[in-house]
Amino acid sequence: MKTAHHRKKQPEAVRQLLLGVTAGLCVEKGASGVTLDAVAAAAGVSKGGLLHHFPSKAALLDGLLDDLIDRLDAAIHRAMTDDPEPRGRFTRAYLKVCFVPGGMAEEERWKAMTMALLGEPHLRQRWRRWVEDRSALHAGTDLSINCELVRFATDGLWLASLLESHRLDPAREQALMHRLVELTRT
């Protein structure tokens, strides 16, 4: 790829591209399909270039997690400020961000990340930390049994979409969402 030399350099764009390609590859070919060669090739970058942005494979996955946690935090925060009712606010935001179309735009990447997460003990721990932190942070408003239930159901729904399990029809999904939101208010 000779043109790469003469192209205008946009390191941040390349970085994002690499993360996106990593995520996509993870979904399509599975966790074992994520190799430096494959990522570099799919992104139209040499392996050396890839290793310039992320000095190791672990750094690449860590970078992906960092990026996505930031986005998730931002999306949740956005959803929470739109919600006047304090009780169960975080739980509703969590639900909304995960499943309302515009909530979390990068669904594909999250799928990928979840897979890598479950596969790699190190990432698993980092994720666990995030969950604990957020849980403690919103203990004041989202501690009820029902809220906890809703959050677990959200995770379950999420897992189902990840596994591409039986897609329930939209009407039913709508009803389920409504019921879940309802539960956060009791």
Next chain:
Amino acid sequence: MKTAHHRKKQPEAVRQLLLGVTAGLCVEKGASGVTLDAVAAAAGVSKGGLLHHFPSKAALLDGLLDDLIDRLDAAIHRAMTDDPEPRGRFTRAYLKVCFVPGGMAEEERWKAMTMALLGEPHLRQRWRRWVEDRSALHAGTDLSINCELVRFATDGLWLASLLESHRLDPAREQALMHRLVELTRT
């Protein structure tokens, strides 16, 4: 089957051992830690021996899934026959099997399996088939929104235990379970 005197080799036992070791390795070292060499070493068997029982790595993982699906079906069936109430019977059994201590003894192996499942598109599809089949099979008794909700929550709970997220205290867990069972009856 067991003539303790002259039976030195117990191929079936070795087979089970290999599956167990595979599962354990997957949990401890992550999906990438599952290599034929590692499995063979951890089981105290040569790689040739391992490949005698499972002619390929894919066959090993498939075998693990087969084995666990059989166990899951059996456990669910057992739980269902103990339940007099038809409505939501399957959902309650699903919940019980996943979280009552004696329900599903092989928790470690299920954790491993889920990871491998999410990582490998092929296994993902096989699992999806199982979910669809069971869902259709019990459509008569477990079709309500609440049942679906409970099943999703079960998956979420299970995912949390997989990630070793914040272990909620037993009393709270008990309350949550009670609430979930309650929901299956409405």
Next chain:
DNA sequence: GAAATAAAACCGTCCAGACGGTATGTTTCG
């Protein structure tokens, strides 16, 4: 403001080790 210099953003190659798998023994058991 242009030349000089530093630094960042890449490329292409090579390699040591790991990995899945084969091919070929050797022991054990019915």
Next chain:
DNA sequence: CGAAACATACCGTCTGGACGGTTTTATTTC
């Protein structure tokens, strides 16, 4: 014996990543 249950040795490929070069961009200097 003969087949199943293992072990040993080995091979081709792939993978992570180290390394040295080249080109683009930013900064300083005069």
